[in-house]
Amino acid sequence: MQSVRKFWTKESCTGKPREKNCIRDSCTNNSYVRNSCVRNSWFRNATIGISCFFTFLLFLAVGTLLFVLKPSELFSALMSEEMLYSMELSVLTASISTFSVMCCSIPTAYALSRFSFPGKSLVKTILGLPMAFPELVLGLALLLLFGQGFLGPFLETFGIRVPFSKLGIVVAQFFIAFPYAVRVIYSTFEDINPRYEQVSRSFGYGEFETFRNVTLPMARSGLFASAVITFARCIGAFGAVLILAGGSYMHTEVLPVTLYLNISYGNLEMAITSGVLLMLIAFLAILSFERFEGGRL
C-alpha cells in the first residue's frame, strides 16, 4: 500500500498538466491520494481489462481440454496399455531426474550465492542459457555430445548408452530442468541472511555443519518448491527428450511423446488424455509451488 501511495502521489504531483493545480500540502494529504486511486483512469481500466481477458482465454482453453472427452472415453484411454506404460515411465524418469537435479543444483546454487570465484558470471550465464534456448536445439546438442562427441564413445566402453535409450530421457530432462532449479534455489539461498550462518560458525560449527544445520532447514520451503517445479518440468520436457531419446513407441515413450505420437496418428482420445494428465500435474505443481515458495517456516 505504501508503494502504491507513493506512486500515485508522485504521479499526480510531478505530472506536468497537473502541476499548476497541485498545492503542495494537498499532495501529501492522504485523502487526495485515495481519491486519485478511486478515480477511473483509462490506464488502470486498460491494464485490468487486458489481464482479465487473457486469463479468461487461457481458462477457456484449459476447460475445453478437460471437458471435450466423455468420462468413459477418458477412462478407457487412461487404462490402455500404452498410456499406463507412458505414465509409469514418465513418473520413473522424472523422479530420477528430479533427484539428480536437486543433488546438483543445491551445491551449485549455494556456491553461486555465497562464494565468489573466477568465472562466476560466466557460469551464471551458461546456466541461464537453456531457459532461453529452444529445447530442440538443446536436444540436438546433447545428441551430438553423447552420440558422436568424445563423451559418447567413452561412456559406451562402460556399456552406458545415452542416445535413444531410457537413460537419454533422464539426461534430457536433467538438462532442461537444471537451470530452473538452480534459479529457484539460488533465490532461496539469497533470501537467507548469511549472518545466520556466521552466527552458527561462531559457535564452533564448520562450514558443512552449518550448511546442514542452519542453511538447509531454513531453505526447506524453497527447496520443496524447486523440487516440485523441477518434477513438473521433467514430466513435461518434450523437444530435447524427442531428439536425444527418440520417440519410439512403448520404449522411450513418456507422456508428451504419447501426445505427439497419437496426434500424428489421428488418435485424438489418447492425445487428449495425455494432455489432461500433463495439465493436472502442472496444475498441482503450480499450486504447491505457490503454497511453499517463500512460505514462512
Added chain:
Amino acid sequence: MSFLEVRDLHLDVGGFELTGMGLNAEKGDYVALTGPSGSGKSLLLETVIGFYAPKKGSIFLEGRDITALPPDKRQISIVYQDHMLFPHMDVFENIAYALRKKLRDKKQIESEVQQIAGILGIDGLLHRKPTTLSGGEKQRAALARSLVVRPKLLLLDEPFSALDMRNRENMREVLKKAIREYRTTVLQVTHDFDDIWSLANRVVIIRQGEVMQEGDPESVFRQPSPDFVADFLGTNVLKGKVRALEGKLTVLEILDRKRDSNLEQDESKDRNLNQSQKQTQSQSFEIYSADPAEPGEEVSISIRPEEIILARGAVESSARNTLKGIVTGISKKEHLVLVEMEIGNSGSEDSSSGNTGQGNSETGISELKAVVTPTSCELLDLGIGKEIYAVFKAANARIIR
C-alpha cells in the same frame, strides 16, 4: 600485550573499508565503538570474529594471532541488531545449539541453558519459536545464545537499536548483570549515547575506517575533536550535584565545568582550590530532572541537542527547565542547524565577581548545543552573541552515573 589487539587492519568490502584500524581492549573491558554510519564499525566486528579476512594487518586475542583462524576456532560470539535467531528452532534449541559443540552431556546443556535464561529473564519463553517473541525478548534470547558459550569476547552490533526506549533500558540492565556474571569482554557498536554512558568504560570513535578518538567516555565527550562534533552530533553533558528532591523531580546544581577543567591543568592546584570552589558556588544554576537520585550525589546530566527548544524570551511552558544563554556558534549540518550557546546564571547576580583571575573571557559556565531547523533559525533571528533561552523537559535531562 592487551587482551585483544587489532593492528593496522586494512580491508575493503565494496563500499565499506578499514584503513589501518588499530584497537586494544583489556580483559573485562566494555568498549563502545561509535561513529557515523558507513564508518566501518560493523565491518570491524565482522573482521574480528573472522567473517572477513583482512587484506593487511593482524588480530591478537590473548596474545595469540587469530588473523588466519576460521570463525569456528576463535571463541568469539556476536549479537546482531536483528537477533539472527534460527527460525526453525525454538528458543531452548537456539541456545542449546550454541552449546552442543562444547558440551556433550544433555543434562549439563539443559542446566546451562536454564541458568542463562534465568539471568536474562527468558525462562518462560524457552519453548516458543522466535517468530512469536517480541523485539526485546528476541534480543534477550540472542544474547543468551551468545553468552551461554562463555565466549572470550562478545561482539554486539547495535543490539538495542531496534528496541523502544523502555525495552532498551531494560536490556541494558539485563546485559550489565549478565556480563558481570559471565565476566565477558565486550565490544559494542552503538549510536546510542545512553549505551555508552551506562555500559562502556571505553569509547572508540571511528570515521571512514579509522579511529578518530578513544578514551573513557567522559573525556571523549568533554573534549571531542572538532571533526567529530561536525560530523556526529554529540549529546550535552553537564556535571552536577543533587541538591534536593521536589516531588518526583530531582533538582540538580550544575557545577562550573570550565573551572574544573582549568583547575586540573593548573599547576598550583592547592592555592586555587578554595577560590574556585567559591566561584563554583556562586556561578551555579539549576536543572530539574525526572530521573531519581540521592541528595548530595554527584552525577552527570545528558541532554540531547534535538530535545532542546530555543526561545527568544523566557516562556512559560510545561517544560521545567528554562536556561538563559548567549549564542556562541551556529553551524549548518545537512538539513539542520547546530546552535552552540553558553549558559550562565540568568539573573547574573555575580556577573561582576565571576570570571576574574583566570582570564577567561566567556561569560557562561556551561556549554549547551541545540539542533533546530533552518526555518526556526531564521524565525528566531539567531546570531552569534544574541541572547537565547533553552527550554527542555525534566524528563529529557537524564542522569548518568
